[in-house]
Amino acid sequence: MHAPKDEGKTPTPKPGVLDIAPYVGGRAAIAGVANPIKLSSNEAALGPSPLAREAYEAVAKDLEIYPEGSAQILRDAIAETYGLDAARIVCGNGSDELLSLLAEAYLRPGDEVLFSAHAFIVYRIAALANSAVPVTAPEKNLRVDVDAMLARVTPKTRLVYLANPNNPTGSYLAQDEVRRLHAGLSPQTLLVIDAAYAEFVRRNDYEAGIEMVATFPNVVMTRTFSKVHGLAGLRIGWAYCPASVADALNRIRGPFNVSLPAQRAGAAALRDRAHVEKSVEHNEHWRAWLTDAIRALGLRVDDSVGNFILIHFPQVKGKTADDADRFLCERGLILRGVANYGLPDCLRLTIGCEDANRKVVAALTEFMERT
Numbered sequence: 001m002h003a004p005k006d007e008g009k010t011p012t013p014k015p016g017v018l019d020i021a022p023y024v025g026g027r028a029a030i031a032g033v034a035n036p037i038k039l040s041s042n043e044a045a046l047g048p049s050p051l052a053r054e055a056y057e058a059v060a061k062d063l064e065i066y067p068e069g070s071a072q073i074l075r076d077a078i079a080e081t082y083g084l085d086a087a088r089i090v091c092g093n094g095s096d097e098l099l100s101l102l103a104e105a106y107l108r109p110g111d112e113v114l115f116s117a118h119a120f121i122v123y124r125i126a127a128l129a130n131s132a133v134p135v136t137a138p139e140k141n142l143r144v145d146v147d148a149m150l151a152r153v154t155p156k157t158r159l160v161y162l163a164n165p166n167n168p169t170g171s172y173l174a175q176d177e178v179r180r181l182h183a184g185l186s187p188q189t190l191l192v193i194d195a196a197y198a199e200f201v202r203r204n205d206y207e208a209g210i211e212m213v214a215t216f217p218n219v220v221m222t223r224t225f226s227k228v229h230g231l232a233g234l235r236i237g238w239a240y241c242p243a244s245v246a247d248a249l250n251r252i253r254g255p256f257n258v259s260l261p262a263q264r265a266g267a268a269a270l271r272d273r274a275h276v277e278k279s280v281e282h283n284e285h286w287r288a289w290l291t292d293a294i295r296a297l298g299l300r301v302d303d304s305v306g307n308f309i310l311i312h313f314p315q316v317k318g319k320t321a322d323d324a325d326r327f328l329c330e331r332g333l334i335l336r337g338v339a340n341y342g343l344p345d346c347l348r349l350t351i352g353c354e355d356a357n358r359k360v361v362a363a364l365t366e367f368m369e370r371t
């Protein structure tokens with residue numbers, strides 16, 4: 001692992017920290033372009049429920065008060081919505097925080113953390129931040145390959161992260177495959193199923209992870225309010241855990257890690273089932289429309305079950321992903337380059353509102369037709 005040059009002269013972070021490439025979020029601005037359309041962070045096309053906004057605004061008069069530390073009202077709303085035991089739900093400042101806390105609670109220096117080649121980048125950060133060793137398994141056609149994952153399990157494997165569906169590929173693993181992966185892990189290994197995009201998936205063979213958490217003492221599922229609920233700015237995530245894992249997380253998390261506005265708005269968002277349904281319907285319709293329209297331009301688009309699609313560009317001068325990114329930016333459209341995920345020929349496009357989606361297809365049509 002990286003040893004800092006000035007070791008001994010300045011405080012030294014623990015091993016692994018300086019091996020982390022800092023997370024770069026989706027761009028939000030383009031120099032010289034007023035009001036660009038941001039389709040770079042898988043945010044909600046329709047925004048949050050009006051009820052969540054109302055709850056957020058109503059809290060403005062209570063800002064001097066600490067939030068209730070266990071996020072009880074939010075955990076109760078989650079428990080009621082999904083039929084879960086509220087005592088086994090831990091809320092976090094985004095699901096990012098929970099993914100990191102799980103690493104902090106369970107990893108010892110030198111432990112191995114397994115995930116697939118194009119998995120969400122926070123897993124690598126969480127492993128390195130805790131002096132653990134990230135281990136990646138190759139994928140097959142940008143899909144998690146359970147055999148390749150199992151082939152890399154060793155006695156040192158302490159944590160396995162599985163994004164299901166995965167970002168940025170948009171692919172998912174069927175429930176029997178997730179169970180096969182779990183069956184190959186020792187009881188000492190924690191399987192973390194990151195189901196940030198679960199609400200968008202409408203497949204009979206998909207399971208977000210609730211059943212598995214209910215069944216096995218070494219499976220955790222994480223979820224977020226940043227995607228279907230449109231509350232990314234408030235930072236709210238939750239984990240459904242075995243009791244012993246909830247206990248560990250509750251010991252190490254910040255005592256007030258979910259703010260009062262987040263708790264109230266999150267609880268209100270969950271209760272607006274009609275808004276969730278509308279967002280999922282919108283996503284279904286426009287994801288299919290975008291996929292078909294972009295494929296019709298001769299570009300490869302992978303099947304996605306999330307609120308985003310991955311577009312592949314040819315390695316042809318003038319038509320590469322970088323060229324497309326520049327071209328789109330000049331027209332005020334911000335997509336996400338995913339070279340840091342080992343996908344330099346791709347751009348990820350978040351499903352937007354109708355106007356944004358039509359503008360992207362019009363611009364890509366122009367891009368592909370120009371000589």
Ligand SMILES: Cc1ncc(COP(=O)(O)O)c(C=O)c1O
Pocket residue numbers: 041042093094095096097120163165166167194196223224225226232235236237
């Ligand atoms: C797979 C996956 N997991 C987790 C997250 C983190 O979500 P948040 O921290 O906003 O809850 C994201 C965000 O893009 C994601 O794509």
